[in-house]
Amino acid sequence: MMKELKKLVFATNNQHKLEEARAITAGKFELLSLADIDCHDDIPETAPTLEGNALIKARWIHDRYGFDCFADDTGLMVDALGGEPGVMSARYAGPGHDSEANMKKLLRNLEGQTDRKAHFSTCVALILDGKEYLFEGRVDGTIADTPAGENGFGYDPIFIADETGRRFAEMSADEKNEISHRGRAMRKLSEFLAD
Ligand code: IMP
Numbered sequence: 001m002m003k004e005l006k007k008l009v010f011a012t013n014n015q016h017k018l019e020e021a022r023a024i025t026a027g028k029f030e031l032l033s034l035a036d037i038d039c040h041d042d043i044p045e046t047a048p049t050l051e052g053n054a055l056i057k058a059r060w061i062h063d064r065y066g067f068d069c070f071a072d073d074t075g076l077m078v079d080a081l082g083g084e085p086g087v088m089s090a091r092y093a094g095p096g097h098d099s100e101a102n103m104k105k106l107l108r109n110l111e112g113q114t115d116r117k118a119h120f121s122t123c124v125a126l127i128l129d130g131k132e133y134l135f136e137g138r139v140d141g142t143i144a145d146t147p148a149g150e151n152g153f154g155y156d157p158i159f160i161a162d163e164t165g166r167r168f169a170e171m172s173a174d175e176k177n178e179i180s181h182r183g184r185a186m187r188k189l190s191e192f193l194a195d
Contacts, residue, residue: 005027005028005029005030006028006029006030006068007029007030007032007067007068008025008029008030008031008032008067008068008069008070008128009031009032009033009034009036009037009061009065009067009068009069009070010031010032010033010069010070010071011034011043011057011058011060011069011070012033012034012071012072013033013034013035017072017182018031018033020177020182021186024186024189024190025190025193028193028194029193032067034061037061037067039061039064039065041060041064043056043060044056045057045073045087047087048087049087049123050073050074050075050086050087050121050122050123051073051123051125051134053073053087053123054071054073054123054125054134055071055125055132055134056071057071057073057125058071058125058126058127059127062127068127068128068129069126069127070124070125070126070189071124071125072122072123072124072125072182072185073087073123074089074120074121074122074123074181074182075087075088075089075120075121076089076106076118076119076120076155076159077118077119077120077121078106078110078117078118078143079115079117079118080110080113080115080116080117081106081109081110084109085102085106089102089154089155090102090154092105092106093105099153099154099155102154102155103147103155103157103158106143106155106158107143107145107146107147107158116142116143116144117140117141118140118141118142118143118159119138119139119140119141119181120138120139120141120155120159120180120182121136121137121138121181122136122137122138122181122182122185122186123135123136123185124136124137124185124186124188124189126189126192133192135185135186135188135192136184136185136188137181137182137183137184137185137186137187137188138181138184139161139162139163139179139180139181139184140161140162141159141160141161141162142159142160142162143158143160144157144158144159144167146158147169148167148169148170149166149167149168149169149170149171150169151168151170151171151172151173151176152168152169152171152173152176155168156168156169157169161179163179164179168180
């Protein structure tokens with residue numbers, strides 16, 4: 001008989017993230033999405049930090065639905081803008097605006113600025129057997145003057161990774177995953193879950 005795997009919810013509706021995480025946890029956990037547990041809640045992400053927002057999401061699922069769970073939150077921090085857009089990365093240009101508008105606003109705010117240093121950070125919050133754990137991943141780079149490249153999403157066309165000298169949007173998914181904030185945080189989670 002097949003061994004029954006422990007169920008673990010990934011508090012996301014993003015299919016791409018889910019596939020990535022399923023590959024990482026295969027054989028160890030049965031990974032469920034929010035849709036799988038019939039959760040269609042609009043979970044409020046109101047904390048001022050990535051850690052805070054990741055914990056809000058993980059606790060929401062754990063407390064209301066009773067599952068072990070993990071959740072992630074990511075931000076792009078630009079040095080010359082005092083860490084903006086940070087936790088506001090998804091909504092930088094205001095509600096209802098897309099990545100294009102967010103990038104435009106960022107480039108406008110950096111016009112004439114020579115310090116282009118920035119980093120992406122991802123925080124993953126895990127609640128397992130009633131205990132909370134945090135995992136972080138970071139990638140350093142600079143903000144380009146103009147967008148380029150076809151791959152990825154969000155700010156990828158303007159983020160040049162220090163380690164490759166190329167924009168994320170000019171790298172393959174595997175290449176990006178190797179060094180990315182989320183790749184690093186997810187691998188830390190995966191190593192922890194493997195123990
Ligand atoms: P989330 O917490 O993963 O939803 O990320 C918040 C926002 O950060 C997204 O809406 C994107 O604008 C941006 N972001 C997150 N990860 C990436 C990435 O890998 N490349 C570019 N932008 C990203």
